[in-house]
Amino acid sequence: MPAYAVIGGQWGDEGKGKVIDYLAGESDCVVRYAGGNNAGHTVVNERGEFQLHLVPSGICWPGVTGIIGNGVVVNPDVLLGEMAGLQERGIDTSRLYVSDRAHVIMPYHILLDELQEKARGSGAIGTTGQGIGPAYIDKVSRDGIRVGDLLDGEHLPDRLIAAVEMKNRVITGVYGGEPIDVHEVLSRCREWGEQLRPQVRPTEQMVQDLLEQGKRVLLEGAQGTLLDVDHGSYPYVTSSSPSIGGAITGLGIDPQSIQGVVGVFKAYSTRVGGGPMPTEMLDHAGEELREKAHEYGTTTGRARRVGWFDAVAARYSRQINGFTGIVLTRLDILDGMENVKICVGYRADGKEVNRFPANTSLLERCEPVYEKMPGWSEPTARATRTEQLPENALAYVRRIEELVGCEAQIISTGPSRDETIAIEPVIH
Ligand code: GDP
Ligand code: IMO
Ligand code: MG
Numbered sequence: 001m002p003a004y005a006v007i008g009g010q011w012g013d014e015g016k017g018k019v020i021d022y023l024a025g026e027s028d029c030v031v032r033y034a035g036g037n038n039a040g041h042t043v044v045n046e047r048g049e050f051q052l053h054l055v056p057s058g059i060c061w062p063g064v065t066g067i068i069g070n071g072v073v074v075n076p077d078v079l080l081g082e083m084a085g086l087q088e089r090g091i092d093t094s095r096l097y098v099s100d101r102a103h104v105i106m107p108y109h110i111l112l113d114e115l116q117e118k119a120r121g122s123g124a125i126g127t128t129g130q131g132i133g134p135a136y137i138d139k140v141s142r143d144g145i146r147v148g149d150l151l152d153g154e155h156l157p158d159r160l161i162a163a164v165e166m167k168n169r170v171i172t173g174v175y176g177g178e179p180i181d182v183h184e185v186l187s188r189c190r191e192w193g194e195q196l197r198p199q200v201r202p203t204e205q206m207v208q209d210l211l212e213q214g215k216r217v218l219l220e221g222a223q224g225t226l227l228d229v230d231h232g233s234y235p236y237v238t239s240s241s242p243s244i245g246g247a248i249t250g251l252g253i254d255p256q257s258i259q260g261v262v263g264v265f266k267a268y269s270t271r272v273g274g275g276p277m278p279t280e281m282l283d284h285a286g287e288e289l290r291e292k293a294h295e296y297g298t299t300t301g302r303a304r305r306v307g308w309f310d311a312v313a314a315r316y317s318r319q320i321n322g323f324t325g326i327v328l329t330r331l332d333i334l335d336g337m338e339n340v341k342i343c344v345g346y347r348a349d350g351k352e353v354n355r356f357p358a359n360t361s362l363l364e365r366c367e368p369v370y371e372k373m374p375g376w377s378e379p380t381a382r383a384t385r386t387e388q389l390p391e392n393a394l395a396y397v398r399r400i401e402e403l404v405g406c407e408a409q410i411i412s413t414g415p416s417r418d419e420t421i422a423i424e425p426v427i428h
Contacts, residue, residue: 002259003217004427005247008224009263009317011271015329015412016264017041017057020220022417024058026427028215029065031207032056033250034240035222036073036105038128040298045417051298054079056220059091067203070101071250073135074147076192099203100148108167108180109134115175125236126273128299136239147200150193160186204252211257216427219247225317233363236275244321262426263323265314267331270304272297276363279307279343293333308341311403316356318404325409328397332381332413340375340396343368383413386421
């Protein structure tokens with residue numbers, strides 16, 4: 001029963017899409033288990049460049065089944081639009097399925113996301129504005145509408161009318177916003193139901209069956225461990241569990257089927273939105289790195305904050321997920337730097353802080369303790385074998401492995417599928 005999870009080890013955008021596309025060639029099925037279209041996963045291969053928000057990143061491989069599991073929140077317009085865009089580019093989406101238990105992101109969730117962010121003022125989280133938080137709130141408060149409900153013409157109107165009435169009271173009364181027209185939402189829901197009907201399945205059964213047949217299933221993480229609602233830098237997090245626990249509840253699979261948990265890390269750090277980031281480079285060097293790396297969000301186009309590799313946070317992330325291996329991406333971005341730095345500890349209030357703290361204000365006060373290593377002038381870009389790496393680049397990778405406590409199975413040296421060094425097989 002071989003399932004393999006690929007999970008972001010930092011604050012998202014580690015290159016999960018690239019890694020999934022690379023590994024999907026050896027897989028039968030790729031499944032998303034958490035988050036929604038706040039994710040933006042980039043895939044670059046011989047078919048071109050793709051930005052995927054909901055569709056699993058294995059879609060370019062003919063014969064690979066794609067599944068959007070129960071733990072995902074689904075904006076049907078985004079899903080249908082993404083499928084149409086892929087079909088136009090000759091990608092087959094007939095093997096893509098969505099769970100009947102997945103919750104739907106409604107227009108009122110998107111409106112509430114915007115209103116809540118405005119109300120937070122200077123404490124804004126910097127959400128992607130896609131209605132993710134409000135959709136998960138409704139799931140947990142048991143007021144959500146699920147994908148399966150869209151197909152249930154008989155019960156949908158009552159549930160929806162009750163939900164919209166309640167939301168309108170909040171939208172107008174609390175935030176002074178414009179109420180949502182329930183009839184308009186109902187007719188959109190009916191259209192969505194008809195358009196999505198061929199794709200809707202009890203996906204937990206599908207995944208369980210595939211695993212029992214010995215098929216190889218990749219679990220595609222979205223966001224990153226440090227954005228996890230429980231384990232991340234709360235409240236500057238997303239509203240789901242991108243880490244390994246979310247994979248189990250978000251799909252309904254036997255935890256024992258998971259034979260490998262791979263943590264994807266950038267060779268440095270980035271973060272979009274608000275919240276503490278101990279290794280953030282606020283100087284000219286940070287700007288230079290952002291421009292060189294073109295660190296702008298796939299979903300929102302916002303500039304990503306950049307910083308050095310944070311080994312304290314990475315080790316914590318390894319422990320939370322039980323990583324069996326890591327993938328280091330974007331090593332090529334550090335090519336040509338005179339020196340590179342790794343954060344090996346924090347100091348706050350005159351004391352050492354050697355673990356990633358729960359307390360946000362403490363994390364904000366944490367100053368990084370750096371270990372400086374010599375950079376490399378020869379390129380790592382496009383390397384496909386470890387022997388092609390400059391000595392100093394390899395030393396940097398080895399030090400990260402040591403500090404994180406886990407070996408690199410893959411090193412990524414460019415955005416394209418073939419710009420990859422396979423060290424140890426991930427899928428057996
Ligand atoms: P994800 O959300 O984790 O899938 O990551 P994103 O796609 O949002 O951001 C990662 C960016 O880095 C994308 O533009 C990728 O094409 C790109 N990328 C991935 N791996 C590499 C790499 O090894 N080197 C370079 N230069 N770019 C990479
Ligand atoms: P991928 O899958 C980077 C961040 C947002 C914000 C916080 C909450 O591409 O790695 P939300 O809209 O989820 O309520 O926003 O989480 N965020 C991401 N940052 N990559 C992502 O996804 C993200 N998804 C959410 O910027 O700080
Ligand atoms: Mg992304």
